[in-house]
Amino acid sequence: MSTAIAIVGAAGRMGRMLVDAVEHDAAAHLAAAVDRAGGEAVGRDAGELAGRGRLGVTVGDDPAAAAAAGDVVIDFSLPEATEAVAAACAAAGRPLVLGTTGLGEAQRSAVAGLAERTAVVHAANYSTGVTLLTALVEQAARAIGAHSDVEVIEAHHRHKVDAPSGTALRLGEAVADTLGRDLAECAVYGREGRTGERDRETIGFETIRAGDIVGEHTVLFAGDGERVELTHKASSRGTFAAGAVRAAHWAAAQPPGLYDMRDVLGLGG
Ligand SMILES: NC(=O)C1=CN([C@@H]2O[C@H](COP(=O)(O)OP(=O)(O)OC[C@H]3O[C@@H](n4cnc5c(N)ncnc54)[C@H](O)[C@@H]3O)[C@@H](O)[C@H]2O)C=CC1
Numbered sequence: 001m002s003t004a005i006a007i008v009g010a011a012g013r014m015g016r017m018l019v020d021a022v023e024h025d026a027a028a029h030l031a032a033a034v035d036r037a038g039g040e041a042v043g044r045d046a047g048e049l050a051g052r053g054r055l056g057v058t059v060g061d062d063p064a065a066a067a068a069a070g071d072v073v074i075d076f077s078l079p080e081a082t083e084a085v086a087a088a089c090a091a092a093g094r095p096l097v098l099g100t101t102g103l104g105e106a107q108r109s110a111v112a113g114l115a116e117r118t119a120v121v122h123a124a125n126y127s128t129g130v131t132l133l134t135a136l137v138e139q140a141a142r143a144i145g146a147h148s149d150v151e152v153i154e155a156h157h158r159h160k161v162d163a164p165s166g167t168a169l170r171l172g173e174a175v176a177d178t179l180g181r182d183l184a185e186c187a188v189y190g191r192e193g194r195t196g197e198r199d200r201e202t203i204g205f206e207t208i209r210a211g212d213i214v215g216e217h218t219v220l221f222a223g224d225g226e227r228v229e230l231t232h233k234a235s236s237r238g239t240f241a242a243g244a245v246r247a248a249h250w251a252a253a254q255p256p257g258l259y260d261m262r263d264v265l266g267l268g269g
């Protein structure tokens with residue numbers, strides 16, 4: 001059986017990659033495509049936008065119609081779309097694979113509410129490599145985190161609108177949780193001026209925005225006389241799209257709940 005997939009944010013960098021990934025997957029097909037109301041993509045063919053030629057799926061602006069048409073919804077758009085997409089998935093009883101980063105409290109709460117009714121996979125990064133990196137970072141934090149200065153460094157393309165990246169925040173959270181710290185209290189975002197000496201309990205974040213960098217993350221554990229750096233570099237958005245489509249197949253068979261990419265890959269907690 002082929003999984004019918006509805007894509008929100010279909011005209012974006014990730015949306016176009018997702019259309020391509022779905023159409024490359026013999027076990028899936030594109031059922032609906034949605035983008036921003038009033039945007040120039042609405043009314044165009046989603047396949048043509050993705051450079052794949054005509055697919056016969058017109059980009060719409062109604063998440064409710066898209067959710068009803070698909071077995072699963074994949075949303076990589078903007079936080080402004082999240083609450084409407086969650087409501088559409090709840091009304092249609094459809095699982096959601098959410099890749100959008102930079103969510104605020106209201107959007108997180110909408111996602112948590114949806115997860116009581118359907119399966120929701122929410123990951124800041126759908127690549128297998130970053131899922132592994134997160135596990136390795138937890139291992140490093142357990143071994144040397146309490147005696148190290150921990151810094152998270154990320155680099156992305158010039159078009160990215162949120163900072164630090166969702167992945168960087170997730171990596172920082174993984175360190176904080178492992179060390180029994182509260183990230184909201186120990187995070188330091190960039191430094192400037194007369195900062196004073198570094199407090200070992202803090203977790204620092206540095207952001208680079210430049211050119212067409214797809215996505216790079218390093219977690220640095222620095223002590224006296226040595227340091228450990230764990231790095232992941234994505235060289236194609238195809239890796240995120242492939243992971244999201246894999247998550248969509250997986251989510252279609254899950255009971256309600258909030259999951260992440262570790263669950264999808266069967267790596268446990
Ligand atoms: N979880 C992951 O693995 C990854 C997550 N991302 C995240 O995905 C999101 C999208 O990234 P890009 O594709 O690079 O951005 P983009 O700006 O190229 O695409 C976003 C698309 O969403 C559309 N959009 C905006 N408001 C909308 C609304 N209310 N309803 C429907 N569509 C709407 C825009 O018109 C645009 O076509 C970002 O939050 C980014 O951080 C990106 C790559 C990987």
Ligand SMILES: O=C(O)C1=N[C@H](C(=O)O)C[C@H](O)C1
Binds near residue numbers: 124168214215
């Ligand atoms: O906006 C992007 O491009 C990316 N966003 C995600 C994030 O914020 O972590 C994941 C990936 O690094 C690409």
